[in-house]
Amino acid sequence: MNRRHFIGLGGNMGDRHALLDAALExxxxxFPYEQVRSxxxxxxxxxxxxxxxxxxxxVVTIALPETLEPLQVLGTLLAIEQKLGRNRDSNTDGYQSRSIxxxxxxxxxxxxxxxxLTLPHPRMHLRRFVLEPLAELAPQxxxxxxxxxxxxxLRSCADRSAVQRLESAL
Incomplete structure (x- = not known):
C-alpha cells in the first residue's frame, strides 16, 4: 500500500525557480514515483x-510505500537541502533567508x-503560503x-499575506 506524502518547497535566495526545479528532480x-505538483x-x-x-x-505530493518511514523521508529531504546549498544555522533565532x-x-x-518531526506540520495552518498550494492539490x-x-x-487562516500564483501545475 502507498500513502501520499505532501512536501512543501520554498526559497528566497539565488535563482529560485532553478532551485525548486533542482529540488524536485x-x-x-x-523517490522514483509519480509526482503531482502545485x-x-x-x-x-x-x-x-x-x-x-x-x-x-x-507543494508536491508523492505516493510512497507505507514501509517507508516518515523519518527516512525527512532525512532524504534534509540531505537534498544540503546538496543544494542550504546551510541550517541552529544558532539563528526565528526565520532566515534560504536557498531551499x-x-x-x-x-x-x-x-x-x-x-x-511532527506530522502533520504543526504550524502550516497558520501559513497561507503553505495552505494555498496544498489546497490546490488536496482541498478535501x-x-x-x-x-x-x-x-x-485556508478560509479561516488569519495570515492575510499576499500569495501570488505564478504558473499552472506542471
Missing amino acids: EILLA SRYETPAWGMELGTPAFLNQ DLDLLVVEGAHMETKA LELTKGGPTVSEL
Whole structure:
C-alpha cells in the first residue's frame, strides 16, 4: 500500500525557480514515483524584516510505500537541502533567508510527534503560503480525522499575506 506524502518547497535566495526545479528532480531521483505538483506561488518573506526577498513556494505530493518511514523521508529531504546549498544555522533565532527549504507537511494517515518531526506540520495552518498550494492539490484532505479540511483551514487562516500564483501545475 502507498500513502501520499505532501512536501512543501520554498526559497528566497539565488535563482529560485532553478532551485525548486533542482529540488524536485532530486526528490524524483530519491523517490522514483509519480509526482503531482502545485503551481508556484510568490509570497512576502513571512515573519522576516521588510525588504527581505520574496519567497517562491510550491507543494508536491508523492505516493510512497507505507514501509517507508516518515523519518527516512525527512532525512532524504534534509540531505537534498544540503546538496543544494542550504546551510541550517541552529544558532539563528526565528526565520532566515534560504536557498531551499523542504518540509514534510503531511503523510496521509500518519500522526507523529518526535524531536525531529511532527506530522502533520504543526504550524502550516497558520501559513497561507503553505495552505494555498496544498489546497490546490488536496482541498478535501483532513489533517486530523474528522478535523477541518485544507480548504476550510485556508478560509479561516488569519495570515492575510499576499500569495501570488505564478504558473499552472506542471
